[in-house]
Amino acid sequence: MSKQIISTDAAPAAIGTYSQAVRVGDTVYLSGQIGLNPVSMQLADGIVAQIHQVFQNLQAVATASGGSLADVVKLNVFLTDLSHFAKVNEIMAQYFTAPYPARAAVGVAALPRGAEVEADGVMVLG
Numbered sequence: 001m002s003k004q005i006i007s008t009d010a011a012p013a014a015i016g017t018y019s020q021a022v023r024v025g026d027t028v029y030l031s032g033q034i035g036l037n038p039v040s041m042q043l044a045d046g047i048v049a050q051i052h053q054v055f056q057n058l059q060a061v062a063t064a065s066g067g068s069l070a071d072v073v074k075l076n077v078f079l080t081d082l083s084h085f086a087k088v089n090e091i092m093a094q095y096f097t098a099p100y101p102a103r104a105a106v107g108v109a110a111l112p113r114g115a116e117v118e119a120d121g122v123m124v125l126g
Helices: 047-064 082-092
Strands: 003-006 021-024 027-034 072-079 102-107 117-124
Touching: 021 047, 027 047, 027 072, 047 082, 047 117, 072 082, 082 102
Parallel strands: 072 102
Antiparallel strands: 003 021, 021 027, 027 117, 072 117
């Protein structure tokens, strides 16, 4: 199968050697998104704003891939402070509906650009 590279201006441009998403068949691999505003490329201020921006960025890439967050089957969330886990759950419920995707939440020492949260995912279309 061939790879289709997904790119959209509605999400932050890649800040490294990766694509925003890659589609292989009906599966789309969404690269990690931090809370960068896609226009200013500045990090959102505070954990709540960063969590919202992460999900908005993932939503933009999902849309550019021909799907939506409803097509996400696996989500990985990385937090520099696991005390924000409940806030992730609360905000995630504004972007996802049941049945929810499988998910992992992992505490990490640091994220790019000093971000407090990052998420990536896998979508299945069709």
